Amino acid sequence: MIKTQFFILLVVLILAIDCVKYSTTFDQGSDNSPYEKEIWEKDFTIDWASGATERSIQTSEYFKDGYTSIRIEYPQGGVGPSEGGSQVSIALQEEDQYYMSYWMMFSEDFSFGSEYEGGKLPGLASSGLCSGCVECSGENGFTARMMWRTGGGIVLYLYHMDKSNNCGDNYELKYNSTGEVVTFTRNKWYHIMERVKINSGSNNDGEVEVWINNEHVLLVENLKFVTNGAKVDKLYFSTFHGGSTEEWAPQNTCYIFFDKLTISTEKSDCEADLSTEDTTNPAVGLKVSMILLILLFLKLLF
Numbered sequence: 001m002i003k004t005q006f007f008i009l010l011v012v013l014i015l016a017i018d019c020v021k022y023s024t025t026f027d028q029g030s031d032n033s034p035y036e037k038e039i040w041e042k043d044f045t046i047d048w049a050s051g052a053t054e055r056s057i058q059t060s061e062y063f064k065d066g067y068t069s070i071r072i073e074y075p076q077g078g079v080g081p082s083e084g085g086s087q088v089s090i091a092l093q094e095e096d097q098y099y100m101s102y103w104m105m106f107s108e109d110f111s112f113g114s115e116y117e118g119g120k121l122p123g124l125a126s127s128g129l130c131s132g133c134v135e136c137s138g139e140n141g142f143t144a145r146m147m148w149r150t151g152g153g154i155v156l157y158l159y160h161m162d163k164s165n166n167c168g169d170n171y172e173l174k175y176n177s178t179g180e181v182v183t184f185t186r187n188k189w190y191h192i193m194e195r196v197k198i199n200s201g202s203n204n205d206g207e208v209e210v211w212i213n214n215e216h217v218l219l220v221e222n223l224k225f226v227t228n229g230a231k232v233d234k235l236y237f238s239t240f241h242g243g244s245t246e247e248w249a250p251q252n253t254c255y256i257f258f259d260k261l262t263i264s265t266e267k268s269d270c271e272a273d274l275s276t277e278d279t280t281n282p283a284v285g286l287k288v289s290m291i292l293l294i295l296l297f298l299k300l301l302f
Contacts, residue, residue, distance in 0.1 A: 020093050021264040022235075025066030029058045035070045037088070044090045047234075051086035064103040064189050065260040074111075074119075074241055076253045084250070085119070085240030089129065092263060094231035100124050101193040101270035103259040108187040111250035112148060118248060119241040120157065121146035124196040124263075125234040126226065130159045133167040138227030143168075143236055144196050144208050152184040154192075156210055161224040173210060173217040182212050189259075191272035202227045214272050235263050 024043040029035055035056040037049040055073040063069040078084030092098065102122060113119065128141025136142055136159050147157040147170070156171040163169045173182035184190050191213050199206035206223035209216075239256065242248040262270050 023262040026070045027066040047089035049088040069257045069259040077249045079242045081240045088237040090235040094233045097197040098232045099270040100263040102261040105189045105257045106186045107255040110254040115247040117150040122237040125236040142225040154182045
């Protein structure tokens with residue numbers, strides 16, 4: 001009996017050692033303070049960051065896990081990463097495959113754009129971060145970000161060696177259960193989970209898979225990302241409006257809230273906990289609960 005228990009414990013320990021995991025609930029800084037590069041570095045190895053100081057705030061106004069989230073600002077008229085949003089390149093241990101996930105919520109007044117509606121959302125990548133309408137040569141990596149499109153439609157935005165669109169391929173997300181196109185509404189939390197498997201050698205055997213709120217919405221196979229032996233080794237926390245011209249600009253200053261970012265070699269680490277009711281604004285809920293407790297206390301006193 002003791003030998004059996006020891007063997008089980010040993011297997012669990014081995015599996016734990018083999019698992020590579022990174023995670024944050026964006027609680028490392030102070031409420032209403034910039035979520036700067038130095039704060040990111042408490043949880044991750046950061047290659048570089050832009051917009052973190054100017055447009056990224058830790059806030060308890062809304063959150064999904066822990067007690068705060070980060071709020072990314074998209075100023076009215078701001079297009080591209082130099083004028084809106086934020087970008088952080090997170091270095092990961094090289095692996096053939098990773099899962100990543102995060103919670104996100106568009107603010108209630110979020111502007112999806114102007115004449116053109118669309119903007120970037122975080123995703124897995126590899127060194128070189130092939131993007132920006134350049135050719136993916138096999139030597140300059142890949143990016144597998146998400147994007148919002150017209151009216152909050154969500155797509156996989158993929159740079160790979162065989163892309164048909166110079167500025168990245170769009171893959172529509174559809175719920176398996178209903179066939180409906182994935183569309184995010186404002187002021188509601190959504191959970192995005194992505195899996196990327198790198199291709200072997202020069203073969204077309206790479207894969208990208210996506211889930212929304214744990215429901216399967218996309219599988220892309222037969223992809224060629226690289227030819228130089230590179231692995232999945234980046235999380236590209238990239239979010240901004242555009243495109244690069246004013247037609248993509250938000251019509252008003254608006255925000256996206258992000259919470260519980262996780263990257264792991266194990267799918268279970270990245271799956272959403274959907275056991276509780278939707279907590280669109282748990283901060284307000286907490287305040288309401290405190291008010292009710294105070295009223296009850298006053299009633300008991302008087």
